[in-house]
Amino acid sequence: MRRVLMTGAAGGVAGMIRPLLAGIYPELVLSDLRAPAGLGATERFVPADLTDAAAVEAAVAGIDGIIHLGGHSVEGSWDTILQANIIGCYNLFEAARKAGVKRVVFASSNHAIGFYRRRRRIGTDVTVRPDSRYGVSKAFGEALGALYADKHGMRVTCLRIGNVGDRPLDRRRLSIWLSPRDLVQLVRIGLEHPDIRFEIMYGVSGNAVGWWDNDRAFQLGYRPEDRSEDHREQALAAQAKLPPDPIGDVFQGGTFCSAEFTADPDRAGR
Numbered sequence: 702m703r704r705v706l707m708t709g710a711a712g713g714v715a716g717m718i719r720p721l722l723a724g725i726y727p728e729l730v731l732s733d734l735r736a737p738a739g740l741g742a743t744e745r746f747v748p749a750d751l752t753d754a755a756a757v758e759a760a761v762a763g764i765d766g767i768i769h770l771g772g773h774s775v776e777g778s779w780d781t782i783l784q785a786n787i788i789g790c791y792n793l794f795e796a797a798r799k800a801g802v803k804r805v806v807f808a809s810s811n812h813a814i815g816f817y818r819r820r821r822r823i824g825t826d827v828t829v830r831p832d833s834r835y836g837v838s839k840a841f842g843e844a845l846g847a848l849y850a851d852k853h854g855m856r857v858t859c860l861r862i863g864n865v866g867d868r869p870l871d872r873r874r875l876s877i878w879l880s881p882r883d884l885v886q887l888v889r890i891g892l893e894h895p896d897i898r899f900e901i902m903y904g905v906s907g908n909a910v911g912w913w914d915n916d917r918a919f920q921l922g923y924r925p926e927d928r929s930e931d932h933r934e935q936a937l938a939a940q941a942k943l944p945p946d947p948i949g950d951v952f953q954g955g956t957f958c959s960a961e962f963t964a965d966p967d968r969a970g971r
């Protein structure tokens with residue numbers, strides 16, 4: 702990997718991992734609608750709107766591997782999700798195919814499986830149960846990744862990311878927290894490991910109270926350095942200030958599940 706493209710480079714997750722990737726790849730090409738702050742010596746900015754196929758093709762030219770963080774990162778209107786996450790993701794994979802890009806790491810999300818109950822432990826082989834239009838778009842991105850891997854031989858890694866940050870923010874995040882340096886480890890497995898064909902892994906640190914079986918990531922060498930229990934008291938103190946959410950608290954996706962919810966909670970999800 703000489704030249705790596707990161708989409709969504711002006712976003713929060715990119716801001717946390719860019720400093721940790723400095724020096725790992727000779728060139729990091731950053732794309733977004735607007736320029737990210739503080740370009741490093743090995744970073745270069747290429748503006749690209751993911752809905753503009755020609756702009757995406759220009760950003761992808763000469764690239765060896767892609768970290769696709771771009772798109773809309775929470776729930777949004779159907780048109781927002783359609784443009785940024787469905788059409789945008791298609792444009793990205795299609796540009797990568799045309800340019801002969803070997804590897805893509807796709808930032809999927811826990812919201813692709815948000816309607817599993819918190820009392821369940823699930824692997825990556827379960828049927829998707831999206832909790833939002835956003836979650837549906839992540840399931841779409843995973844399916845697209847499988848198509849480009851199987852049909853075009855691209856090496857694709859989908860990371861079902863929990864919540865990236867310096868620390869877990871509340872009770873739910875104690876189960877799904879992912880530290881920036883653990884995310885970098887997973888991204889590097891996706892970009893570098895020789896055995897990658899098509900993989901789904903959970904983007905989660907080594908949290909004791911996790912809900913996800915991340916065996917495949919461990920097989921591929923993932924050794925998380927962080928764990929949420931080191932921040933447990935702070936997270937529970939923050940949780941105590943939040944309003945109760947009787948629907949969201951049952952499901953892994955939390956508030957993404959309770960938003961717009963009109964069903965019978967006993968029959969929803971799995």
Ligand code: 15L
Pocket residue numbers: 774775810811812862863864954
């Ligand atoms: C996500 O997928 C979002 O991108 C992020 O903003 C958080 O909402 C996170 O999930 C979460 O579930 O905490």
